Amino acid sequence: MMPLDVCAPYPCEYKEAKTSVIRTTDWARRSREFFISQGNPKKQLQFGIIQGATFEDLRRQSTEEILSVGFDGYAVGGVSVGEPVEEMFKTLDWVMPHLPDDKPRYFMGIGLPDQIVKAVGEGIDMFDTCIPTRFGRHGAAFTSKGKVVVRNGEFSKDMLPLDESCGCIVCKRYTRSYIRHLISSGELSGLRLVSYHNVYFYLSLMRKIRAAIKENRYDSFQKEFLAAYGSELEPSRV
Ligand SMILES: [Zn+2]
Incomplete structure (x- = not known):
């Protein structure tokens, strides 16, 4: 409260x-x-x-x-x-x-x-x-390698899932090109699929964070995550 x-x-x-x-x-x-x-x-x-x-x-x-x-x-x-x-x-x-x-x-x-x-x-x-769903509604997916704006034309023939290392149902079933096709045809289900993936991505990120803390390896987890994500943020000293 x-x-x-x-x-x-x-x-x-x-x-x-x-x-x-x-x-x-x-x-x-x-x-x-x-x-x-x-x-x-x-x-x-x-x-x-x-x-x-x-x-x-x-x-x-x-x-x-x-x-x-x-x-x-x-x-x-x-x-x-x-x-x-x-x-x-x-x-x-x-x-x-x-x-x-x-x-x-x-x-x-x-x-x-x-x-x-x-x-x-x-x-x-x-x-x-509100970021996972707000970005999802704009056709932007979060992945372990950074943000993928799947509504962009460059993904029109991309047969990969939103995030290759994601286990969500969207990444198991749909390609970037299909999701982009849904979005560019004005099908709201495209934005819904991206939002679903983003929420899943956040929940699994928090799970990974908790595991890294429990296993006393947050420092290396943080460095690896920020590097793979392509972040410009300096890792904090834990
Ligand atoms: Zn996913």
Whole structure:
């Protein structure tokens, strides 16, 4: 369960970002007090949200304030609002060292597969994103070798599946050229097949991430994934 927060836009003036931190902390306090006063009959977890836009001192202030309220988990919010990806990861540099290891940490609204892999390396546990289906609706598939925009003409005779290393039903049954044909003929089933594959890709990526952490080999998993994916992101030091 998340309290209401104020997500400042990008770019935004310092004053606006500061106001968003003040209001977010105020709402966090009131919401935590109410949550506790109700006795939590449904055994839910309530998370605090850290704001502060792209300003280091505001991110630190927000982190301190939200930690002082005390929540069951902590979320880094106000990211993925149009800022460059380096700015997004700078936020983690400022915030993550201060969050407790024994509470789940959630990066709100992230993200692309390589961003998820890097953020986990920085200590993030949870994500939410519309990307798998949004990209699917635009005919773009995620694969272990990066993004494949299957609606493009170059795939009109491509007899490979969306991702050769994927075990989903779409990759077992359909070729890129057939899916492209469906999309270019205006058949919605084409976009549906790509979305299905993308959701499957994300779920299996998260499974691989959990296995790599459990087996204490996240560092090498991250490097291999980012290299194969063709990511421009630097692997984080785990
Ligand atoms: Zn697939």
